[in-house]
Amino acid sequence: MRVVVVMVLWVAMMMLLSFCYVVSSEPVQDKQALLEFLSKTPHENRLQWNSSVSACSWVGVQCDSNNSYVYSLRLPGVGLVGEIPPNTLSRLSQLRVLSLRSNRLSGQIPQDFSQLKLIRGLYLQNNAFSGDLPGSLAGLPRLARLDLSRNSLSGGIPFSLNNLTRLTGLFLENNNFSGPLPNLHIQSLKEFNVSNNNLNGSIPEALSKSFSADSFRGNLDLCGDPLPPCNNSFFPSPIPSPSAIIPPVSPIKKKTHKKLNNPAIIAISVGCGLILLLLLLILFLCLRRRKSRRPAKPTKPVIPRTAGAGGAVGEAGTSSSKDEIGAGSAEAERNKLVFLDAGIYSFDLEDLLRASAEVLGKGSVGTSYKAVLEEGTTVVVKRLKDVVVSKREFEVQMEGLGKVKHENIVPLRAFYYSKDEKLLVYDFMPAGSLSALLHGSRGSGRTPLDWDNRMKIALSAARGLAHLHVASKVVHGNIKASNILLRTDLEACISDFGLNPLFGTSTPPNRVAGYRAPEVVETRKATFKSDVYSFGVLLLELLTGKAPNQASLGEDGIDLPRWVQSVVREEWTAEVFDVELMRFQNIEEEMVQLLQIAMACVSTVPDQRPGIQEVVRMIEDMNRAETDDGLRQSSDDPSKGSDGQTPPQGSRTPVSALTP
Structure with a gap:
């Protein structure tokens, strides 16, 4: 009997201890990740997360039944601002639902969201996210709902979204996506919207059959069912000649069930006779008029022909219908x-x-x-x-x-x-433009544009511009990264040169926003000196990795040269350079030298800018001055200098040398 009582007490004690453990359990690691996320993300005071209580009781946080992990995080419209700090929310390994919609979050969607392997719903709509749609999201095998609408995302929609075999809803409307629509074959997809983007090309058959026109509207260059049909040509086909336009002939139905009476037959016969007489009269008058205009000596019709192989200019051939007398020469x-x-x-x-x-x-x-x-x-x-x-x-x-x-x-x-x-x-230049290479997706798997290739692009582009200015006496007028095209060896070739005279003085001032010299704003006339200014902005773009019209340069719309000047005003130039360059060793001196050349080019006073020939000489002198101290290696921490340490005092550049 005593033994039984002891066993009952022991069992009761175990149950009590187990109950107390369940009540007091806490997702410690998830709680730490949430606190770190909140501390690194600016926010309004709507979230009152108290670290002294269980995270499962916080606003927006939902845990499993045992309070052992965070199951759902819903923080819509709570005033979150800025970028999502890396290695915070991605540590919620058991998360099923993440909703951060209707905040003011910006920057790129974190690549480490790929660690949320169990997530089913990701809701990031109504924010200010930018950059490409990360391909890592396609590695979320259980994702069923993805809503990225009403952001500023750009680039193409990746074909890898086909890997999301459980996806039922995909919402990408009201962004800046471009390029063609991928052919998505996701059988579970029931809701889909890519309206109000910059997509082009034809709609894939799998999508056109499953979704209405509302899913695709607002993309001016998107075509095909259920939108208007596509025209494969990039400009309208020529208007067919009048002889090619033949109206359809309506079939005459025979009516055998009713006979015409005699008066009707007489009326039809008289009418036909009058019409025949009228046609004969018109034909007679036309022949007489043509005969009166015929010249005394007949001439051959003008027929367009292709210039011989030795000619300097060739003309395209035309169809036989364009060789007719009278219309042939005008059509050709x-x-x-x-x-x-x-x-x-x-x-x-x-x-x-x-x-x-x-x-x-x-x-x-x-x-x-x-x-x-x-x-x-x-x-x-x-x-x-x-x-x-x-x-x-x-x-x-x-x-x-x-x-x-x-x-x-x-x-x-x-x-x-x-x-x-x-x-x-x-x-056609298959390697694309400098803009695409420099500002493309900077996510995982990207190969950074190294310093040697940036110098090669800078020097070859300068040589091309110098030939335009000196040998051809041509003002480019539209120097920008998208007009610097690349060969397979990354040698630069300048495109779209000398077109400004075609548009007159009414050219809008924002035609080359970000690259425009100050004096062009007033005169709207490009010059050799304004080309040098634009080229200086291009050099700053190569050094900083920032596009001239990038929003992160400042809330007041500051341009790239002024932003660089404001950063180096405190004699600390390291913060100016692209973080992708910080992994290469022994290049600090060359970067500072090229920065000095660029700042000379973007001087606000045109006469103080060097000529493009002088710019070429200075860049060539930099290349000749390179030393052979060893290979440039990558640093594990891009925030450090070339040796992994903070740049020493000696690497700072006096502000007087960089002030335009």
Whole structure:
């Protein structure tokens, strides 16, 4: 009996201890991650998380039934501001739902969200997130709802989203996504919205059959069912000749059930006779009038023909319907594609009309397309807008630009002028632009643009611009990173040069926002000195990794040169440079030298800027002064100097040397 009583007491004690453990259990690691997140994220006082009580009782936090881990975190509209600190929320390894919607969060969506392997719902809408949609989100195997709408996300929508096999809702509307829509084959997807972005191309069949037009509206270059059909050409097809327009003939139905009476037959016969007489009279008058206008000596009709292989300029061939007397010469003139290099390309306007076109970008002077012709030739076609000069002025300008030849300049190969279309044809550069290479996705897996290649791009671009200024006497007028195209060896080639005269003095002042010299704001006229200023901004872009119109440069809209000047005013230049350059050793002196060259170029006084030839010489002198102390190595901590330590006092540069 005593033994039984002892056993009952022992069992009761164990149950009591177990109950007390359950009541007092606490997700310690999750609580620490949440406190670290809140301490590093600016926020309003709506969250009153008390570290002395269980995290499971905090506002917005929901734990499992045993209070052993955080199951759900919902913080909508609580006044969170800024970027999500890394290695905080990603430590909530058991999290199923994360909602941070309707705050003021910014920056890129953290790559370490890929660690939330059990998450089912991710709601980040109505914030200010920017950058690309990270491909790491495609590695969340249980994700069912993803809402990133109403942010400032850009870049393409990754095809890897097909890995989200359990996804039922994808909401990406009201962002800045561009490029074509990927072909998403997710059988579980029931809700989908990409409206109000910058997407282009045709809608994949799998999406067009499953979702209505409301899911795709607001993308001006998106086409195909359920939106209006696509036009594969990048400009409207030519209007067919009148002879090709044949109205459909309506079939005549035979009515055998009712016979015409005699008066009706007589009326029809009289009417037909009168119509026949009228037609004969018209034909007689036309023949007589034509005979009276016939010249005494007959002449041959003007038929457009292609220039010989030895000619300097070739004209595109036209169809036989355009060779008719009277209309032939006018039609040929309207559809003339003028080549500036004989023998380089062998296609005509009709080939371009049939080519498949892909939008490469929309710039300040027009839209660029990658055109792949049927025989496999690939070219870039720029469709100009707002051209104000006459056809003769346009032709003279193009013929002058066609003579510009240099290894660091993209040659102009052909042009087309009509009342409604003005087109330029360039070589296709498969390596893309400096803007895409420098400002592309900086997430995991990105290969940084190292210092040697940045110097190569700076020097080759300077040489191309020097040839424009000195040998060709041409003002570029639109120097920017998207107009610096790259060969496969990362040598730079300058594109879109000498086009400013086509747009007159009414050119809007924001045509090259961020790169524009101060005096251009007033005169709206580009000069050699304003080109040097724009090139100086380009050098600062290479050094800082920041785009000239990047919002993070300041709330007051400060431009890149003024931002650099404000940072180095305290004689601490290290904070200016791109963090991706901090991993390379033995480059601090060269970076400071190039910074000094750039700041000289962006002087507010035009006469104080060096000529582009002087800029080339200074950059070449930097290359000759390089030492062979060893390979430049990567530092584990990008915030440190080249040796992993804070840069010494000697590496600071006097502010007087950097003030423009």
